[in-house]
Amino acid sequence: MRSSPGFRGGQTAANVALNAFDVAGYAATRNQVLPEEARGASRLSPYIRHGLLSLKQVWNAAAGPVSDVSKFRDELLWQEYGRHLYARVGMQLHRNLRFDVAWSGDFTPAAWPREMACVNWALSNLETEGWLVNQTRMWLASHYTVRSGAGWMAAQEHFHRHLLDGSRAANLLGWQWTVGAGTGKPYGFARWQVEKRAPQLCAACPLNRNCPIENFPSNTVPRPVAIPNPLLVRDDDLATTRGPTTVTERSTPQCVLLTVESLGDEDPALLAHPQLPVVFIFDEPALEKLRLSSKRLVFFVETLQDLAERREVIVHLGDPRQITPDLDAAITWAPVPSFEKYARTAAEMHPWPWLAEPHAGSLKSFSAWHQKLTQPK
Incomplete structure (x- = not known):
């Protein structure tokens, strides 16, 4: 590769x-x-x-x-x-x-x-x-x-x-x-x-x-476009867009599960459990669909190798929907649709570290989003 x-x-x-x-x-x-x-x-x-x-x-x-x-x-x-x-x-x-x-x-x-x-x-x-x-x-x-x-x-x-x-x-x-x-x-x-x-x-x-x-x-x-997307104007489900705001625990986690959205040492779930082993899943169905270049795959491998110098790292290849139910993992929520496959069976969920908290106002343009962001609450 x-x-x-x-x-x-x-x-x-x-x-x-x-x-x-x-x-x-x-x-x-x-x-x-x-x-x-x-x-x-x-x-x-x-x-x-x-x-x-x-x-x-x-x-x-x-x-x-x-x-x-x-x-x-x-x-x-x-x-x-x-x-x-x-x-x-x-x-x-x-x-x-x-x-x-x-x-x-x-x-x-x-x-x-x-x-x-x-x-x-x-x-x-x-x-x-x-x-x-x-x-x-x-x-x-x-x-x-x-x-x-x-x-x-x-x-x-x-x-x-x-x-x-x-x-x-x-x-x-x-x-x-x-x-x-x-x-x-x-x-x-x-x-x-x-x-x-x-x-x-x-x-x-x-x-x-x-x-x-x-x-x-x-x-x-x-x-x-013929029918403008109403979600560009207002978010009526801000809680779903923003994700959890506090740590939610269903059971005692046995490992920390990292995703491609959050692989760093300051991942909230990783920081919260410094003694637990770390798990990463190469999502085989997604990889077959996306056909990522070897450069991207090697970047992930290099990242996991670097992390393994400080933590125990366990790597799986397969379907996250089949692997995650047996992990009892702590995980950091991620603002992407594909996170759903990791979320359902997580033992513990940590909030995403936003730079700026999402709001329910207009996202029709960067300026509209930013203007709402800077308005006094």
């Missing part, structure tokens, strides 16, 4: 990455693509996605120029917004929420023409390293759908298969935003963006004199 050349799984690697991150200059350079040494991106996202670093921990660690800290924390809030949105609407996030943009259809590799240096370079990074700066994610998403007219869901699955930080919340939200399905304003990918963020790619491109993205694509405004 092949690992990522740029990332190693595990709490030790996550701590090293967080301690090495310097937020100074982040606001000006977070979107820089090449040269790599000029990038301001934190490269913390794989560790945040799998709970090796919590959003609150990273938020508190950010220290430096006010403008850079503010911009960095704003990006963390986008992550939290995606989690709130996914926790509320669940699997409905797999379809267009507000505007009618093509989402279905088979994966169409031709929508990412490899003869374009910018596209080929970005795809190569996705498929070998399993990580992309946000700018190149938008380039690929925009070219696939806005320019090529292909449905975004299949390409989103390709991202999810390879990205070490691939989460349904962040990935689906990012694609909907880029193709205009969430805002009605598609992101237009054009040559000037490559020349600004990665001029080396244009200079070496065989299509340099006949660039297919010389200008912005035609600005087509998506139509609103």
